Amino acid sequence: MNEQTDLIFRQIAARAAALEPELTALRRDFHRHPEPGWMELRTSVRIAQALRDAGCDEVLTGDAVCDRDSRLGLPSEAELDAHFRRVAADGLDPVLLDKMRGGMTGVIGILRCGPGPVIALRFDVDALPVAEADDPAHRPAAQGFRSEVPGVSHACGHDGHTAIGLGTAKLLCELRGQLRGTVKFIFQPAEEGVRGAKAIVEKGHLDDVDYLFGAHLGGEPGQDDAVGVGPNRTLATAKLDVVFHGKAAHAGLVPDAGNNAMLSAATAILNLHAIPRYGAAPTRVNVGRVTAGSGRNVICDRALLELEVRGLTTEANDYMCAYAKRIVEAAAQMHGCTCEIALRGEAAGDCNDPALCQTVLTVCRDRLGLAVTELPDEPKGYISEDYSLLAARVRAHGGQSCYFKNLSACAAPIHDPRFDFPERALVNGVTAFAGLTAALMQ
Numbered sequence: 001m002n003e004q005t006d007l008i009f010r011q012i013a014a015r016a017a018a019l020e021p022e023l024t025a026l027r028r029d030f031h032r033h034p035e036p037g038w039m040e041l042r043t044s045v046r047i048a049q050a051l052r053d054a055g056c057d058e059v060l061t062g063d064a065v066c067d068r069d070s071r072l073g074l075p076s077e078a079e080l081d082a083h084f085r086r087v088a089a090d091g092l093d094p095v096l097l098d099k100m101r102g103g104m105t106g107v108i109g110i111l112r113c114g115p116g117p118v119i120a121l122r123f124d125v126d127a128l129p130v131a132e133a134d135d136p137a138h139r140p141a142a143q144g145f146r147s148e149v150p151g152v153s154h155a156c157g158h159d160g161h162t163a164i165g166l167g168t169a170k171l172l173c174e175l176r177g178q179l180r181g182t183v184k185f186i187f188q189p190a191e192e193g194v195r196g197a198k199a200i201v202e203k204g205h206l207d208d209v210d211y212l213f214g215a216h217l218g219g220e221p222g223q224d225d226a227v228g229v230g231p232n233r234t235l236a237t238a239k240l241d242v243v244f245h246g247k248a249a250h251a252g253l254v255p256d257a258g259n260n261a262m263l264s265a266a267t268a269i270l271n272l273h274a275i276p277r278y279g280a281a282p283t284r285v286n287v288g289r290v291t292a293g294s295g296r297n298v299i300c301d302r303a304l305l306e307l308e309v310r311g312l313t314t315e316a317n318d319y320m321c322a323y324a325k326r327i328v329e330a331a332a333q334m335h336g337c338t339c340e341i342a343l344r345g346e347a348a349g350d351c352n353d354p355a356l357c358q359t360v361l362t363v364c365r366d367r368l369g370l371a372v373t374e375l376p377d378e379p380k381g382y383i384s385e386d387y388s389l390l391a392a393r394v395r396a397h398g399g400q401s402c403y404f405k406n407l408s409a410c411a412a413p414i415h416d417p418r419f420d421f422p423e424r425a426l427v428n429g430v431t432a433f434a435g436l437t438a439a440l441m442q
């Protein structure tokens with residue numbers, strides 16, 4: 001690295017720090033107006049406008065972002081429509097909003113700086129069905145930026161991820177004269193439930209990407225600010241909805257004339273939890289919800305199961321998924337029922353590329369002056385993330401991916417009603433994303 005490259009890292013650190021008030025205001029605005037997956041309308045309109053203002057060469061919205069038919073786990077049309085009408089009444093840009101009708105949310109900004117590598121940065125933007133804490137010990141409540149939507153909140157920090165993405169775009173657009181290559185700022189909808197990434201992958205946005213980065217806010221109370229980097233193994237998963245169709249009958253008069261969908265569901269539940277262990281990698285299975293039956297004296301004609309399987313590798317998860325489907329179909333057949341199986345969410349097994357981890361480590365620590373914590377390869381942290389589908393597509397043609405942690409003293413674990421993070425983590429996030437991108441575009 002020469003003096004010129006050192007200069008750009010100093011510029012990035014200084015400009016990111018100067019952005020703190022703007023990042024804080026953005027984050028608090030998104031925090032007050034959380035929107036669940038595929039309903040991020042206001043969020044997406046704001047993102048699109050901010051990316052245009054920042055000076056991106058292209059800002060993709062609506063059908064240009066997600067492959068319509070590859071979206072998983074969509075809310076009902078009634079829910080999508082009701083939210084659309086609520087948001088439309090707020091006076092947002094009607095042309096932009098109209099492109100997003102029917103759950104076509106998400107935005108991609110593109111910055112073109114001539115020949116060079118293609119780098120994608122992924123930021124998830126959706127909120128959770130978690131009612132936010134409202135006691136004065138919860139900072140968003142005390143400082144007046146608590147969620148204004150009952151039962152929905154940014155308990156996973158995606159409000160922060162969105163603000164970091166916009167800050168990074170602004171900063172890199174300002175420095176475009178010093179960069180070579182292309183940056184794609186991917187603002188992905190519906191990460192919760194691992195539903196959104198597949199539709200972005202299927203649209204082909206990752207097909208020319210050489211380097212992919214993503215990050216998550218987090219950390220225990222008392223945690224020092226740091227970029228956490230390690231293998232970041234995540235579990236492959238499939239979320240399945242199963243509907244058993246049977247035949248209703250009077251339970252006293254003609255019990256043999258019915259086909260009991262509840263029995264199929266019960267048989268399936270017990271046998272799903274009895275899938276034999278997979279030898280080569282840890283696996284998981286859970287049936288989390290069952291809905292069945294209409295009354296005491298009626299043979300049940302319909303039962304719904306919501307279940308998930310996971311595996312530390314994509315192969316382990318495929319084993320679980322295939323076994324689960326066979327059990328469900330056999331359980332239906334056993335009681336003369338039929339079944340429909342719908343995929344509602346999906347993630348691949350993921351592990352960071354060691355070479356790109358090393359880049360994150362050296363650039364963040366040695367060039368940007370950020371503290372770096374090397375994270376162990378431990379099962380405790382195994383979750384699932386649909387970022388893995390983006391990474392798998394990048395790797396399929398020889399690209400590299402690294403998903404890191406943006407650590408700071410958070411008030412509670414993610415998905416907790418009291419989750420909150422110190423807003424200086426926004427500055428650290430912008431510094432890391434912009435610095436890493438610039439390092440690869442010299």
Ligand SMILES: [Zn+2]
Nearest residue numbers: 156157158216
């Ligand atoms: Zn999250």
